[in-house]
Amino acid sequence: MGKLSLIWGLAKVLGPEALAKAAYSGKLDVVDGRVIDPKAKAVGDLVMQLRDIDAMPALEESRRQLDTMAVKFDLPCPDDVVTRDITLPGLTGDRAARVYVPAGGDVMAAQPTLLFFHGGGWVQGSLTSHHSMCGKLAKQAGIRVISYDYVLAPEHKFPAAPDDVLTVYQALLDGAGGLNVVAESLIVGGDSAGGNLTAGLMHDLVSRGLPLPKGQMLIYPAVDGRMNSASLAALARQPLLPKIRIDWFLDHYLPEGQDREDPRFSPLLSDHLAGQPPAFIIAGGHDPLWDDGLAYAQALSDAGVDVQLVTYEGQVHAFMSLTKVIPQGREAIAKTAVWLKGQFAK
Template sequence: MGKLGIFGGLVRLLLPAGAIGMLYGGRLPEVAGRRIDPKAQALLDLIVAVRGPNPLTTVADSRVQMAGFVEKFDLPGPAEVRREAGELPGAEGYRAARVYYPPAAKPAATLLYFHGGGWVQGSIDTHDALCAKLAAQAGVRVISYDYRLAPEDRFPAAPDDVLAAYLGLVSGEEELRADPAKLVVGGDSAGANLAAGLMHDLVAGGHPLPAGQILVYPAVDGRMTSDSMQALADNALLPRDRMEWYLDNYLPAGHDRQDPRFSPLFSDHLAGQPPALILVAGHDPLWDDGQAYASRLHGAGVEVEVAEYPGQIHGFLNLTKVQPEGTVAIAGLARWLSGRLHG
């Protein structure tokens, strides 16, 4: 599709949801009874127009694309949130961190956040607005951590980094420090995978646990055989071939996809984990990952809340300029976070 088609898709995306729904004439896709939000479908159609018939690209280009996508389609974070550069340990030396301080933040209350991006892309910058919004709305300090990316540093570099960062943060020996009782760990997509894997490592190692975990459309089952994976294999934003491309870049050749550090669904250290909030989107191939993980945590005696957005797509919390439900979802996360840390 040419530039005219892309322009038309962008114009449609910017219309109110009701008007977009009328343009589709009631022919919006459903998956297991979950009808997609009109604006979400308009965004998927625009992605198809932009990417063209061959959506896979180089690692460098994918990083530029993700950064540009978020810059175009996400609302900025609140200006009153103060940002400071910091650092936390990684497995092979210190890594950058960005610290967010809202005006009413209580220094003891902290969210340690891991960005998404398929372990290959994404950064502190792509998730700057999301972290600032969570800080402002929950009234907590947020620390966004720059773990190593693949393919330059393959698994287990990222989980080793986040474990080192967490242990450094709670040790009391670093400039950035946090009391585990006033600390929540969270992330989205690949970042949620790292947060869930971190819980496995902490319980297995007998380390102090945080007060909670926030998992936003988590990837927790490397088999990729769930019903939602099959039904949404051709999803424009996160198709199966793109997910396989992420894994090819992230995992060493032949690595067991059921390794619990990569697929926390198979962890035998779920019991005793802190309360969890799991957010899932109905037109995201990872819908069943989140649901299955919630079920397994609940079965292990963990307090779990599932926030369902049946009409939404993967990544919608970073697309709030064109997906208003992302703003609603962020507010829900902030309420839960505030309740865990201020309650």
């Protein structure tokens, strides 16, 4: 990789949107009629320059890379958001969590709350990688956000993560942490693998007759473990989430012989969609999980669930964690905050 090539790649990513548009004039990728956003294209090209998408890093290196990418390419958590690190009871004992409230807010008071599960392919992601997203949602929606550091694979393979998020959900409703959480003022959400865990949790709650939250927020969720969608095939080489990396995640996450149609892993196949709380779903058209988001929105709607689907046809996976360099990421955060605020106003 030449130095000038790298400098040009960084310029397209970090520079104004107009520069990326000019650089890619007439040279943007098109998948099934969906044209990639120029800034998203620039990020993907830079990723291609910096790493071989066919070579998987060591697990700890991959975890460091995700946290580093968030710091470099996501706008920081707003300075005036109040945060507090706590522990909450999970599957393996007390686990780390971080609470966010808007400026002047009371961390412990009963209030509208989002319980958030980060993305990262079930093997990476942390309170650090999604710190910014949680802070922005807390500020813009005017709510409390609780980000929970659930167990990761391969140290804890499926179904440990679904069991963990079910454990912390029930613990919060039972008064854990003195946070005064009640189901009627709680929305559960997450991105990517965190969206998968959110959808799986809804299946668990309905199938077990447990109290439901007020809503579910699913940001480019993975919901179909069969991994045979048209978008996955068409975007198998998309740099932000190539199929080889998805397979690497699953090799770490799933036990040998695991049924991929288990609704706790493939919530799209759940027979307990009816009766679920209102859903907000975001999908990106250059994300291999595009079809997952659309199919889940349709399945929930067919089951009588109120669904708001927001699509960004030119966007890539994780674009809402790249708000420093992708303007549509900032727009999507704002739209998500509007939905959250609207749900709590009902």
